[in-house]
Amino acid sequence: MEAKRATVRDMRRRNRAVLLSRLYHDGPSSRQELTGVTGLSAASVSNLVGEMLEQGLVEEAGAVDSDGGRPRTLLRVRPGYAYVVGVDVGETRVRVELFDLAMTGLAKADHPIESARPAPETVVRHILAGLDAVTAAAGIAPDALLGVGVGVPGVVEQGASAVVHAQTLGWEGVPLEAMLRAGTGASLYFDNGAKTLGRAEMWFGAGRGARHVVVALVGSGVGAAVLTDGVSYRGVSSSASEWGHTTIVYGGRRCRCGAEGCLEAYVGAEAVLDRWRVARRGRVPGPDEESGIAALVAGAERSESAARVLEETAGYLGAGIANLINLFNPERIVLGGWAGLALGDVLLPRIREVAAAHALRHPYGQASIELCRLGPDAVSVGAATLPVAKLLADGGSR
Amino acid sequence: MEAKRATVRDMRRRNRAVLLSRLYHDGPSSRQELTGVTGLSAASVSNLVGEMLEQGLVEEAGAVDSDGGRPRTLLRVRPGYAYVVGVDVGETRVRVELFDLAMTGLAKADHPIESARPAPETVVRHILAGLDAVTAAAGIAPDALLGVGVGVPGVVEQGASAVVHAQTLGWEGVPLEAMLRAGTGASLYFDNGAKTLGRAEMWFGAGRGARHVVVALVGSGVGAAVLTDGVSYRGVSSSASEWGHTTIVYGGRRCRCGAEGCLEAYVGAEAVLDRWRVARRGRVPGPDEESGIAALVAGAERSESAARVLEETAGYLGAGIANLINLFNPERIVLGGWAGLALGDVLLPRIREVAAAHALRHPYGQASIELCRLGPDAVSVGAATLPVAKLLADGGSR
DNA sequence: GCACTTTCGTCACCCGCTGAAATAAGGGAT
DNA sequence: ATCCCTTATTTCAGCGGGTGACGAAAGTGC
Incomplete structure (x- = not known):
């Protein structure tokens, strides 16, 4: 709607951005390749790259010899720029x-x-x-x-x-x-x-190469990031994707946000441990939440209460993920956060089943559900x- | 991420688009105004407008006289182009x-x-x-x-x-x-x-002037459209915003999509009437859904079952809308669809209350909840x- | 009719992309 | 070792397009 006017200067900035992004995200390329990929003419690529070389933004990175012609010199973004x-x-x-x-x-x-x-x-x-x-x-x-x-x-x-x-x-x-x-x-x-x-998962982790990704994070709290074409969805005041506080059990458990039935009140680490505490009628092992979740996951085979709590957690999490799939129709859901990784490690197949049952067939068919690769750091x-x-x-x- | 290269031709197209969109959406303006609003130079506006006049895309629409100078001639998109x-x-x-x-x-x-x-x-x-x-x-x-x-x-x-x-x-x-x-x-x-x-609400109805709008539609089925800057959010295969089939009552009523606890299974017209049927232990008045909903709304004061069903409906709808607010952080929620309008007409204040209770304070504060203005046609x-x-x-x- | 004001159009100029031609940098054959 | 061939890159003239400066157009007020 409110597109801005363009000047001849913007054009150059844009084309530099296209080249630079390509070099950054998809590794070293020759000028030759860049012309093909970006659609720019060889002359322009040469011109733009020359400028960026001179500014130290880009550097040469060896050459690949072609069969019988002048070898292409590879270019990459200079890390020390x-x-x-x-x-x-x-x-x-x-x-x-x-x-x-x-x-x-x-x-x-x-x-x-x-x-x-x-x-x-x-x-x-x-x-x-x-x-x-x-x-x-x-x-x-x-x-x-x-x-x-x-x-x-x-x-x-x-x-x-x-x-x-x-x-x-x-x-x-x-x-x-x-x-x-x-x-x-x-x-x-x-x-x-x-x-x-x-963003990190998108650039370097499980989101690489995908255009529409939702990163679902479960720790003590629960959140999500919706990323489309490398930019994250922000609403009018950038507080979008508060997944943790969407209602999944109307009239259900009270959440620390004050509302009832929030997803976080079921699958957040604190909530999961609380549900376990109720199920086993007693204290949960471990000095902190992380060891508690670890104990829960480890106890699944011996303890019936642990198994039941895990099964329920997979249910809520799967339904919550199905909601993300229905609403955002992503190409990939990436589950992370320290608790998300710990739980997902054992529950992922079950989560996929539940999500399949709750999401519409068509969008579910487009989406894969994976775990984060990078860890909480x-x-x-x-x-x-x-x-x-x-x-x-x-x-x-x- | 995958931005395309720009040529000098794209620039002109873009600038024409900026001018044209402005003229289309915000009514007649003079060239003078256009320079200010678009950021283009007066020379370019004159040039571009001249071209579009010649092509019959734009026409003059009278003049406004200024105090002491040459009057500005107004321009508008020619409806018959x-x-x-x-x-x-x-x-x-x-x-x-x-x-x-x-x-x-x-x-x-x-x-x-x-x-x-x-x-x-x-x-x-x-x-x-x-x-x-x-x-x-x-x-x-x-x-x-x-x-x-x-x-x-x-x-x-x-x-x-x-x-x-x-x-x-x-x-x-x-x-x-x-x-x-x-x-x-x-x-x-x-x-x-x-x-x-x-889209229609966005251009000509309750969405005018807003940048982030979610249109929530309730009829027999339940759907939503997420509109940002005039373009609607599409996921990877354009089946995004299937709001009706998000889970709101985990383990709840079975929906016609096969899953349990979908929003549609609670606030879709069919579901509302079905809940009323159960509440009053008998047939619902009227030959079709529309008259049924009308009877329900009309019966709120006399019938306790109707009042209860309506109250519950406002609850589910409010929670569903709160989910949209938490996830999309829009500037405005526009409620429509024939059932949405009929219900919203009496329930809107209550829906707002419930939404406020279920959404996070910050995003809720940014969003207004209104009814569609254009009707289902x-x-x-x-x-x-x-x-x-x-x-x-x-x-x-x- | 004249001075003043404001809008709009024209022109020379600069920027940046493009295609064509020239140049660079190899490999392989003689 | 030299020449020819192939492929990559650079150079250059040309073209499209936005901009600022300037002047024409079209009013108002005295």
Whole structure:
């Protein structure tokens, strides 16, 4: 609807973006290949690539000899052209990680969070300290830092300046961008941690090559990221895909959000353990949720209560996934999160069955259901892809 | 991700599209205004508009005098530049309607469908006959017909040639596009009827001016259309937003799709009446579903069973709408469909309450819930907007 | 009728893509 | 070792298209 006008300049930016994205995502190619793939003329490819070579954005990467002609020189994005930082604000620690453009980790700094409801100022201080630490450790000059992506557990309201609402941290309208801006000159990007993890899976994990993916994350909480053509679906205020708080059992268990029958109140780690506690009429083993879930999965063969709770969990999860399939008609559902991986490991076949029973035949037939490949640590990787995505979309202009 | 290269030609097409869309959706403007709104230079606007005037795509529409300077001449899209046809394949009749570009209805032809499971050939014959009838009635030459949009009750698989899966008609993989193509040379467009109705609401009804809208339709069946920036969300095979078959009561009532606990099995007209039948332990008044729902709504004050069924319906519907809000974070939810309008008319305040209780506070605060403005006949209008949208997106090139 | 204001059209200029031709960089045959 | 052939890349003139500057058009007010 509100498309913007185009100028001759936009055209060049766009074409640079096309070339650069192709080089970035699909590895080294020759100019020759690029002409075929992008539809640009050989002359333009040469021209654009020459410019990017000169700027140090792209570098040569050997050559492949062809049968009898001039060998093609391969090109790739130069990993050292710029560096990015990904920040994962978790519930127990703040992780700050530095990457080059190829997403090779160069330095990492973890700051534990003591309080269950940390003050925003504390988190900001941790992030800034981590930023200094990793850039110093890797010897990165400030102007070589392309940007900093931050993944937070909660809703990020994208606007002139990002504002965060994170129930689990007790944050309500925290102007995180403004607070960080006061302490650093770097470009800042913010998104929900589940979505950044989804981005990481999309670029480097189970979502590679697919156009429509929904990443479903199950941990203590439950969330999802809907990714179409590499961009994540955001509603009007970027708080879309709150899968965990969709109603799946009308009038059912009360959820910590206050509503009844939320999916999270059935398949979130806390809820699963609570259901097990009721089923076995007693305490659940293990000091924390992670060991509890591990015990549950391990106990499936011996304990009838464990088996029943797992079966029910597969049911709710399968129905929840079927809802995603019916509503978003994705090509792939990627199940992750620490609890999602632990449960999915044993329940995936059963989840697929239930989802098949609850989803419409046609969309179900289009969708495959898989597990995440990257593990929960990929939140910072995904956060760091935010500035990279911007770079690619802008054709490499800083 | 897979952005296409741009040429200097694309740029012009794009800029024409920007101007044309603006003129189409936001009414007459002067060249002057257009420069401001689109960001194009006055020179370009003049150039582009001149071209479109010459082609008859745009016409002058009077002038407004300014205080002391040359008056601006207003421009608008010329309604008679081309004509479009919208087809509504309903469960009881096929409607074919002819419009000019301004969506003024010029001729209409209805063909009743006798069988509950009509043969595709019959429907195709009706459509082709209707096409001949309306073009003949309005005296439209074949080459003035921009295209034909068809709305069908079911899933449209968009591909090289559209294929329709419509459970309610008993259609399974009907190659509707290929069948129609054999009988007409016009450009053809296909979409689900709920989505075309959503398009109509978006362009001319309750969705005007909003960027993210979800249109929720309740009739015998239940569906939704998700519209972002004027384009409807399609998944990988365009069968997205099957809202009616999302699970809302895990393990609940059996739905005609075979699964348990679908939203449609609670708030679809058939399901509502069935619940009423159980509640009052007896037959429901009226010869058909529409009068049944009308009786239910009318009986709310006298009959306790009716009041209870309505209250429950508001509950399920509110929770279903809350799910849409949580997942899509729209700016507006538009409730329609014949049953949706009848129920919404009395239940809207209650639906809003329930939705507020089930949705997360933040996304709920962003969304307003309203009723459709156009009524169920707008399916053909929405279908007819498909070729118009194409024309606008292509900047007016046929 | 004249000065002033505002809108609209024209023109030279710059940018960027393209096709054709030229050049580079090999392999294989003589 | 040289020449010819093949294939990849670069160069160059040409064309399409947006822009700013300038001037013409079309009013109002005195």
